[in-house]
Amino acid sequence: MITYLFTGLFVLLIGYFVYFNGVLSPEVINNPYNSRQDAFANRVVRGKLLASDGTVLAETVIDGDGTEVRSYPYGNAFAHVIGYSTRGRTGVESLANFHLLTSNAFFGERIAKEIREEKNIGDNVITTLEPRLQQAAYDALGSHRGAVVVLEAKTGKILTMVSKPDFDPNRVNEDWDALNEEDNSESALYNRALQGLYPPGSTFKIVTLLNYMRENPSYEDFHFNCRGSLTEGNYTISCYGKNVHGDEDLRKAFAKSCNTAFSSIGLSLEEGIFKSNCESLLFNAELPLELPYSKSAFTLKAGSTPAERMMTAIGQGETLTSPMHMAMIVSSIANEGILMEPYLLERVETYEGDVVKNYYPSVYGSLMSREEAEALTEYMKAVVTEGTGSKLGNLGFPVAGKTGTAEYSSNKDESHAWFVGFSDTGEDDIVVCVLVEKAGAGSEYAVPVARKMFEVWGDGNIRK
Numbered sequence: 049m050i051t052y053l054f055t056g057l058f059v060l061l062i063g064y065f066v067y068f069n070g071v072l073s074p075e076v077i078n079n080p081y082n083s084r085q086d087a088f089a090n091r092v093v094r095g096k097l098l099a100s101d102g103t104v105l106a107e108t109v110i111d112g113d114g115t116e117v118r119s120y121p122y123g124n125a126f127a128h129v130i131g132y133s134t135r136g137r138t139g140v141e142s143l144a145n146f147h148l149l150t151s152n153a154f155f156g157e158r159i160a161k162e163i164r165e166e167k168n169i170g171d172n173v174i175t176t177l178e179p180r181l182q183q184a185a186y187d188a189l190g191s192h193r194g195a196v197v198v199l200e201a202k203t204g205k206i207l208t209m210v211s212k213p214d215f216d217p218n219r220v221n222e223d224w225d226a227l228n229e230e231d232n233s234e235s236a237l238y239n240r241a242l243q244g245l246y247p248p249g250s251t252f253k254i255v256t257l258l259n260y261m262r263e264n265p266s267y268e269d270f271h272f273n274c275r276g277s278l279t280e281g282n283y284t285i286s287c288y289g290k291n292v293h294g295d296e297d298l299r300k301a302f303a304k305s306c307n308t309a310f311s312s313i314g315l316s317l318e319e320g321i322f323k324s325n326c327e328s329l330l331f332n333a334e335l336p337l338e339l340p341y342s343k344s345a346f347t348l349k350a351g352s353t354p355a356e357r358m359m360t361a362i363g364q365g366e367t368l369t370s371p372m373h374m375a376m377i378v379s380s381i382a383n384e385g386i387l388m389e390p391y392l393l394e395r396v397e398t399y400e401g402d403v404v405k406n407y408y409p410s411v412y413g414s415l416m417s418r419e420e421a422e423a424l425t426e427y428m429k430a431v432v433t434e435g436t437g438s439k440l441g442n443l444g445f446p447v448a449g450k451t452g453t454a455e456y457s458s459n460k461d462e463s464h465a466w467f468v469g470f471s472d473t474g475e476d477d478i479v480v481c482v483l484v485e486k487a488g489a490g491s492e493y494a495v496p497v498a499r500k501m502f503e504v505w506g507d508g509n510i511r512k
Contacts, residue, residue, distance in 0.1 A: 091162070094118065095148040095170030097130060097140055099179045100207075100394060105130050106141065106217075120217040122179070125186040128239040129177065129209040129392070132217040135224055138237075140392055143338055144173040147396045152404045169399040176205035176394050184504045185210040188497040193485035194465075195241035197375040198501055201470060201477045203409040204379070204388030208501070209372075211240040242341040245368040246483060249454025249490065250288075250305045251466045252363030254377065257302060257427060258420060259325045260313050270298040270313075278308035283355035285311040285362070288453055288489070302427045303435030305451060307362050314361025319350045322360075329377055329415055336389040336412050337372070344369040364455060374468045375481035377415065381428070382448075382470040382477055385421040387412040428469060436491045437469070443502050446472040449480075451490035462486060467494035471502060478505050 093116065097106040105126055109119045118133050120126065131139020141148075151158055151168035158168050178198075185196035185208050198208035213236040215227060227237055238244070261267045274293035277286040287293065287307045293300070301309035323346060327333055331346035347366040348356060359365035372390070380387040389410045396404040416424075428448035431437040436451040449469020456464055465484040471477045480501045487493035 091167060092149050092151050092170045093167045094133065095399065096172040097144065097148070098172055098174045099177050099182075100175065100205075101179065102174075103179045105175070105177070105179075106133075118217075122183070123216050123218060124214040125183055125210070126177070127214045127217050128211040128241070129182075129206075130175075130217065132220045134220050139239075139339065140173070140175055144393060144396075147171050147173050147405075152396075152398050152402070153400065171404055172397050172399060174394045174397065175392050176200075176207060177209075177392070178207040180504055181208040181501060182210065184500050185497070186212075186214075188500040189484070192487055192493070193240070194483045194487075195239075195244060195371045195481075196483075196497060196501070197241050197371050197479075197481045198505075199375050199379050199390060199479040201379045201382035201479050202388065204390045204412075205394075205409075206390050206392050207478065209239075209241045211238070211244075239339075240483070240485075241371050242337065242339055244370055244483070245342050245344070246370070246464055246466075246485075247365075247367060247454040247456060248363040248369050248374060249452030249464065249466050250307075250310075250363055251374055251450050251452035251454075251468050251490075252367060252369075253302060253305065253310050253361075254381075254424060254428070254450050254468075255326060255329060256310055256313060256317075256361045256363075257298075258329075258416060258424060259317055259322050260298075261420060261423060262325060263317060263321060267298060270301070272296050272301060272306070272309040272312060274301070274306050274308050276308070278311050278358070280311075280315060280354040280358060283353075283358065285358050299427060299430050300434075302450075303430040303433075305431075305436050310361050311358035314357045314359075315354060317357070317361070319348050319352055319357065323348055330373065331367075331369070335373060335376065336387075336410075338392070341372065342370055344373045363452060371481045371483045374466075375479050378450075378468045378470055378481070379479040380415040381421045381424050382472070382479055383421075384418045385414050385416040387415050425472060429472065432469075437467070437495055439491065439495045440469070440499055440502065443499070443506060445502075445506055447502060448472050449495075449498070451495060453489045453491075456486070463488060465490045465493035467498045469498065471505065478502075 094108045106120050109117050129139050131141040133141040148170050161168050189212050193212050196210040213234040215236045273295050276290050276292040277284050285307050293304050293306045326346040331344045345368045348360045389412045393407045395406045425448050432440045432447050437449045440447045452466030454464040465487040467490050468481040470479040480498045482494040482497045484493045
């Protein structure tokens, strides 16, 4: 009996060692606190990071004296998403660290180099990033602070992730003190696409609309007479620019982004159901992301004041979210209700091009029904054809979207500009989310950036 027991324990131990080496070891070794990574770097020249088309985004250059220098050919444009590998590791440099410091070159070559005490060449990691979209987003943001995220709806591939203010990853060592000064208002190391939390403004009306549809099966019968403002108790909500929209059905109220109509909707919603529906869309929840991010917040609860309910319905109040999270919600709409997990790594290859590992799309789950996604798509297309997103017309293909102008202080003239939407062609459609800090109206500042993304995608060279 004891013999069988020890034999069983031995088999389990061997099984665990195999599982650890095959499954767990990359994650354990890739932990930034694991000092074993330094030993890897002493034996392997860090591999390259490549864009989806093979463009080099990061590589190790060896000087004449043998000094290894990490080079980033695109400089600031990919700074936050690619990251850096000195002074710690961030971005894809951190995410793919294990692969970059592992060599799967021919076994004989590796043994020969180790005997000669030469470094082996690390594997290359091909990302999902698309250089032309990334550069276009970087240029379109110009001198503004903000972020741009572009996803492929059917797969979850992250095609673009831009954050500004930015930094030059080639100069992290030289600029480190300046980048980390306590009184540095730029926060250039901060990835606003993932870690920035902002009031979503009218882009949140997508969520409010979905909740209204769920609570009211006859939602298409909605009618409202907009007089430019709505007062409940001692609190008044006004439409942007004090516009008076007159008699509206739900389509027009959404397309024109009528604050008073959606404030009235907010007063009619059951707070508990609203909160539950928002949490099903991953507010107050973990996101399926591998890079550091900030969790979105939704605080409306039973007993909330009318003012809180009105503000929440139009994306103000205490609701906060990130550009990536809004892109994920809209990607589920573009993908018939199914959210695909966003991912950045496409495959790992040896330095000679032999495939070591492939990454594939992964389904997170259903955020809404197909019918709900189709209905939301039609409302979002109306924003472009007859509403606040009209600057996205004449692209040669349909676009669905929602603009947002989000107040962030007691000064109602100060606002962040938002746009989130997607191409609606049925062919590898992209989701675009734009956040421009402290700029003004979404239709004026965020939509032109989004249009540039759609133009570059639709020119035939990127779009499959």
